[in-house]
Amino acid sequence: MKRRIIAGNWKSNTTWTEAKQLVEELSRMTTGQDINTRVVIAPPTPYLAAIRSGLPPMIALAAQNCSANDTGAFTGEYTAGMLASVGVKYVIVGHSERRAMYNETDEVVAQKVRQVLDAGLYAILCVGESLEERESGRHFDVVKTQIEAAFTAQIGKEEANHVVVAYEPVWAIGTGKTASDEQAQEMHAHIRSLLDEAYGEVASDISILYGGSVKPGNAAGIFQGEDVDGGLIGGASLKAEDFMAIIEANSEWTTAS
Numbered sequence: 171m172k173r174r175i176i177a178g179n180w181k182s183n184t185t186w187t188e189a190k191q192l193v194e195e196l197s198r199m200t201t202g203q204d205i206n207t208r209v210v211i212a213p214p215t216p217y218l219a220a221i222r223s224g225l226p227p228m229i230a231l232a233a234q235n236c237s238a239n240d241t242g243a244f245t246g247e248y249t250a251g252m253l254a255s256v257g258v259k260y261v262i263v264g265h266s267e268r269r270a271m272y273n274e275t276d277e278v279v280a281q282k283v284r285q286v287l288d289a290g291l292y293a294i295l296c297v298g299e300s301l302e303e304r305e306s307g308r309h310f311d312v313v314k315t316q317i318e319a320a321f322t323a324q325i326g327k328e329e330a331n332h333v334v335v336a337y338e339p340v341w342a343i344g345t346g347k348t349a350s351d352e353q354a355q356e357m358h359a360h361i362r363s364l365l366d367e368a369y370g371e372v373a374s375d376i377s378i379l380y381g382g383s384v385k386p387g388n389a390a391g392i393f394q395g396e397d398v399d400g401g402l403i404g405g406a407s408l409k410a411e412d413f414m415a416i417i418e419a420n421s422e423w424t425t426a427s
């Protein structure tokens with residue numbers, strides 16, 4: 171069964187002291203709550219192992235990236251297997267910042283998804299179009315190409331629900347502009363139909379998250395889309411109260427539906 175998920179991408183933010191404080195606040199706020207949503211946090215990589223040891227069971231740990239290769243002479247890289255060995259469960263792959271700033275092609279993203287699944291972890295595969303691609307009407311094709319390259323062309327039916335898709339229109343990330351509730355649902359339905367073509371009924375087990383300037387004030391509207399199973403949250407995941415409000419918005423929708 172697909173899960174409702176809220177994942178927080180902290181990017182390259184927080185000192186170690188701030189990170190510990192944020193985890194403490196989130197732990198306090200979530201403990202004992204009847205939350206019908208999988209909560210995932212992706213702190214900076216150097217903090218992962220230490221954060222893992224104090225994390226309540228209802229919060230899962232994610233990494234923001236991993237190597238496209240297995241172990242070996244790859245200075246500065248860390249493998250999906252290493253992340254698994256310190257208790258990481260999810261790895262964000264193909265975030266638009268990595269595609270744009272570190273030249274991650276669909277081929278590299280595909281290799282990373284493979285590494286993540288081989289390590290027994292879940293991949294959060296980010297896809298999404300630029301503003302120029304949307305304005306020229308190519309957004310559905312762009313997302314189709316990304317989904318095919320890193321997901322449906324290489325991952326078999328039996329592993330398909332180990333991939334979570336995060337639709338993140340590039341023009342909405344960190345800009346304060348968000349897709350309308352209708353634009354989000356429309357693209358999520360498109361993604362679901364691509365997964366349906368590839369995997370049949372397994373498609374309904376795959377979680378599809380929306381990301382791009384989700385805040386407490388717009389979360390509930392976005393999450394009520396039939397094919398929207400939660401969110402990947404950047405800026406608002408750095409404030410425990412805001413992140414908690416977004417978790418609650420997703421969780422409440424589940425209860426109501």
Ligand code: PEP
Pocket residue numbers: 179338342343344345346381382383384402403404405406
């Ligand atoms: C992100 O970086 O994945 C993201 C969605 O960022 P923000 O919520 O800040 O737009």
